[in-house]
Amino acid sequence: MSALTARARSASRSGIWGCCAQEAPKPADTGSLYSSGRARRRARPGIGYTPGVRAYLLSRLGQTVLVVFLSLTAVFFLMRLGGDPVLLFLPMDIQAKDLSEFRERLGFNDPVAVQYGRFVGRAIRGDFGESLRYKQDALGLVLERLPATLYLALAALGLTFLVAVPVGVLSAVRRGSLFDFFGMGAAVLGQAVPGFWLGLMLIYLFSVQLGWLPTGGTGSARHFVMPCVVLASFYAARMARITRSSVLDTLNEEFVLTARAKGLAERMVIAKHALKNSAIPIVTLAGLDTGQLLGGAVITETIFAWPGLGRLTVQALLNRDFPVVLAAVFIFSVTYTLINLVVDLLYGWLDPRTRTRAAGT
Amino acid sequence: MTRFIGRHGRGVLGLVIAALVVVAAVAAPLLVAQDPLQSDFALGLKPPGTPGHPLGTDQLGRDLLARVLYGARVALFIGLSCVLLTAVVGGLAGLLAGYYEGWFGAVVMRVADVQLSFPFILLALTINAIVGLGLRNIIVSLSVAGWVVYARVVRGEVLSVKEREFVHAAQALGLGRARLLFRHILPNVAPSIVIVASLQFAQFIVAEAAISFLGFGVQPPTPAWGSMLSESRDYLYVAWWLAAFPGAALALTALGINLVGDWLRDVLDPRFRV
Numbered sequence: 304m305s306a307l308t309a310r311a312r313s314a315s316r317s318g319i320w321g322c323c324a325q326e327a328p329k330p331a332d333t334g335s336l337y338s339s340g341r342a343r344r345r346a347r348p349g350i351g352y353t354p355g356v357r358a359y360l361l362s363r364l365g366q367t368v369l370v371v372f373l374s375l376t377a378v379f380f381l382m383r384l385g386g387d388p389v390l391l392f393l394p395m396d397i398q399a400k401d402l403s404e405f406r407e408r409l410g411f412n413d414p415v416a417v418q419y420g421r422f423v424g425r426a427i428r429g430d431f432g433e434s435l436r437y438k439q440d441a442l443g444l445v446l447e448r449l450p451a452t453l454y455l456a457l458a459a460l461g462l463t464f465l466v467a468v469p470v471g472v473l474s475a476v477r478r479g480s481l482f483d484f485f486g487m488g489a490a491v492l493g494q495a496v497p498g499f500w501l502g503l504m505l506i507y508l509f510s511v512q513l514g515w516l517p518t519g520g521t522g523s524a525r526h527f528v529m530p531c532v533v534l535a536s537f538y539a540a541r542m543a544r545i546t547r548s549s550v551l552d553t554l555n556e557e558f559v560l561t562a563r564a565k566g567l568a569e570r571m572v573i574a575k576h577a578l579k580n581s582a583i584p585i586v587t588l589a590g591l592d593t594g595q596l597l598g599g600a601v602i603t604e605t606i607f608a609w610p611g612l613g614r615l616t617v618q619a620l621l622n623r624d625f626p627v628v629l630a631a632v633f634i635f636s637v638t639y640t641l642i643n644l645v646v647d648l649l650y651g652w653l654d655p656r657t658r659t660r661a662a663g664t
Numbered sequence: 665m666t667r668f669i670g671r672h673g674r675g676v677l678g679l680v681i682a683a684l685v686v687v688a689a690v691a692a693p694l695l696v697a698q699d700p701l702q703s704d705f706a707l708g709l710k711p712p713g714t715p716g717h718p719l720g721t722d723q724l725g726r727d728l729l730a731r732v733l734y735g736a737r738v739a740l741f742i743g744l745s746c747v748l749l750t751a752v753v754g755g756l757a758g759l760l761a762g763y764y765e766g767w768f769g770a771v772v773m774r775v776a777d778v779q780l781s782f783p784f785i786l787l788a789l790t791i792n793a794i795v796g797l798g799l800r801n802i803i804v805s806l807s808v809a810g811w812v813v814y815a816r817v818v819r820g821e822v823l824s825v826k827e828r829e830f831v832h833a834a835q836a837l838g839l840g841r842a843r844l845l846f847r848h849i850l851p852n853v854a855p856s857i858v859i860v861a862s863l864q865f866a867q868f869i870v871a872e873a874a875i876s877f878l879g880f881g882v883q884p885p886t887p888a889w890g891s892m893l894s895e896s897r898d899y900l901y902v903a904w905w906l907a908a909f910p911g912a913a914l915a916l917t918a919l920g921i922n923l924v925g926d927w928l929r930d931v932l933d934p935r936f937r938v
Contacts, residue, residue: 373778381794491674491926495919497870499877500893500911507904598783602874616786617878620793628790636781 363647367640374636375629379422382625431633432626436619441626445612445634451521452604452611456596458527459534460589467539468585471546476573478551486543493540498599502533502606519608530607534599538592545588549581556580582653590646594639675931678923685917689736698727700734700887709903720905723895728905731887732913738888739917742803743869747861749807754814755857761815762822763845769819776812784809788871792880802881806868817860821853855932862925866918873914889914 406412413421425431431441470490474483509529510518516525553559554577562572601613608614612631619627688695698717704725712720712728719728761769779787792805825831826849834848875881876890884891889910896906 370777370781373774374781377778378790381791491922492919495866495922496915497873497911497918499874500907500915503893503897503900503907503911507900507907511901511904595783598785601783601786601789602878605878617789620790621879623793628793632782632790635783635786639783640781 363644367637367644370640371633371636375426375633376419376423378629378632379419426629426633431630434619434624434627436622436624436627441630442633444627445615445630448610448612448615449634449638451609452597452600452613455527455530455534455603455609455611456593456600458531459538459596459599460593462531462535463539463542463592464589466535467542468546471543472550472573472578474543475547475550475554483547487547490540490543493536494544496536498533498537499602499606501536502529502603505529505533506606519606521610526607530603530609533606534596534603537599538596542585542588542592546581546585549584550577553577553581583650586646586649586653590642590649593642593646597635597638672927674923675927678920678925678927681916681920682924685736685913685920686740688733689740692730692733692737695733696727696730698730700726700730701885702726709899709906711903712905719909720903722892722906723899723903728909731892732889732909734887735889735892735910735913736917738799738882738886739869739872739914742799742806742872742882743865743921745803746806746810746868746872747865749803750811750814750864751857751861753807754811755818755853757811758815758818759822759845759850759853762819763826763841763849765823772815772819776816779809779812784867785871785874789875789878789880792875797880797883799882799886802872802875805875805881806871810864810868813864814857814860817856818853821856822849825849825852859925859929859932862921862928866921866925869921870914870918 411418429442433439434441434444437444470486474480474486477483506518506529509516516529517523520526550573558580559572559576562576563569567575597613600609600611601617603609604611604614605617612634615627616631616635618624619631704721707714707717707721707725708723710717710721710725712718714720717727717729719732722728722731757772761772788805788809791808792802795801795805831844831848834844839848872881873888873890873893876883876888877894879894882888882891884895892910893907893914896903896910899906
């Protein structure tokens with residue numbers, strides 16, 4: 304069952320996040336390293352196959368719950384392994400008397416199993432405790448910051464599509480041209496330049512030298528520009544390369560020959576026949592990237608003082624504000640798996656062949 | 665010859681860049697006279713081109729060129745350590761998980777599922793924040809976050825390789841399991857391990873820099889590119905060179921390794937060409 308996302312995610316792992324220089328995985332249906340022959344035969348079920356869809360959705364949701372639960376458990380025990388949790392939770396200059404009091408109040412004198420049970424019982428009700436720094440409900444705090452991160456990620460995703468798909472398609476259609484050379488050169492470079500360095504250089508150029516854009520924060524559309532570009536740069540570079548190779552693959556197919564042979568204008572051949580059939584790898588990558596964008600946002604938000612979930616998480620980690628860390632882990636994990644689900648459902652829509660095996664796996 | 669360069673041009677370029685970085689790392693003490701930790705307050709924040717300091721100095725008057733070159737040592741050391749650790753641990757886990765599909769395989773894949781329900785950088789960052797700072801802990805954090813890629817890829821390959829005829833033949837001949845796994849299956853999945861390793865290498869280096877940039881990972885005064893960039897933020901208005909050179913070194917290193925990785929993949933696995 305999990306092989307469905309397993310394949311997609313294994314590819315995602317090679318891709319990874321924000322600022323890393325990394326080659327894109329080729330999505331499974333083109334036969335990549337990441338899909339064994341066995342995995343490739345397992346088609347993705349999708350929308351439109353009614354009998355299986357409900358069962359499929361239910362099992363996917365069940366899987367999501369399990370994964371989220373296991374990741375929370377992992378973080379909980381990691382925190383306990385990291386030494387005396389009270390020392391982790393509190394500032395260094397705390398008095399010994401206060402220490403034992405806090406230990407009692409936070410329930411650290413109980414056996415770990417009891418603490419874990421209590422944690423799970425509360426987490427199920429959405430109670431991750433109170434932020435040690437902000438004295439607010441941790442989950443509420445995290446949810447408050449989530450929209451800012453989602454806006455940024457969506458804007459970056461939009462920018463990625465707007466830039467990468469035209470560049471990739473044109474590079475493929477005019478293979479070997481100057482446009483191809485410079486376009487792909489820029490893409491290779493874009494994959495190598497770390498986002499946080501690009502961010503610093505953009506701040507120097509546009510804020511310090513030219514004074515055109517604010518160095519950080521939110522408020523106006525101008526605040527959006529640099530974080531969005533920085534977040535999108537790596538993904539746009541990778542998507543441009545995948546688009547190019549996917550379109551090149553499609554252009555060699557027989558139906559493209561047929562379309563040309565029957566006298567269709569080249570423009571129509573590309574737009575109607577080639578592009579639609581190249582879409583699956585592009586959507587796969589977009590889906591993987593939307594998840595990874597959340598990771599990239601951690602760094603981008605820190606550079607540009609963007610008041611989102613990523614920055615909150617970094618601060619919580621620095622301040623050892625573990626209720627907030629746990630709540631953030633929870634939300635990241637849920638968002639990420641939901642995005643994967645949506646991508647899987649999109650497949651059925653894009654490629655009806657994949658519907659036939661719905662719920663069969 | 666021209667055809668060779670045409671086909672392997674990017675690989676050659678990548679190898680040249682990578683070689684430059686390796687030389688910078690290995691020969692750092694020969695290339696610059698200054699100690700990267702030696703501060704000189706009278707000479708703080710001097711711009712590039714200052715006599716004796718071709719790339720200028722940082723806020724404590726330390727020579728930037730020396731710090732960038734010694735930074736290559738830290739970056740390569742971390743990248744290599746992580747790649748070796750993850751390739752061995754992840755490769756072995758994948759090999760066994762693919763061969764023994766029972767509970768062991770299930771456990772490995774379940775762990776992988778959990779790890780992959782997170783963005784990589786966030787996972788490495790969280791682990792690092794919990795296990796603690798410093799060079800050794802950043803290597804541990806990145807490796808713990810990164811080994812599952814090998815496990816997944818290798819397992820997938822093993823699943824198909826072990827159904828092939830030569831494996832059945834070897835089994836029929838009565839070969840021991842260890843011999844079968846390491847002499848017959850491993851060589852067939854080795855190219856995948858090499859490809860993943862080349863893809864992961866640059867990623868580990870950039871991830872380390874990103875984590876150090878955020879204030880975790882490698883701590884000052886160790887000359888690591890990430891923490892140098894982190895410190896440079898406070899001086900962006902007055903000293904652009906503090907941000908420009910360490911970052912350029914990092915990007916160049918990532919570029920070189922990526923080019924080599926692309927090329928390796930083209931050569932080893934034509935299915936995978938971009």
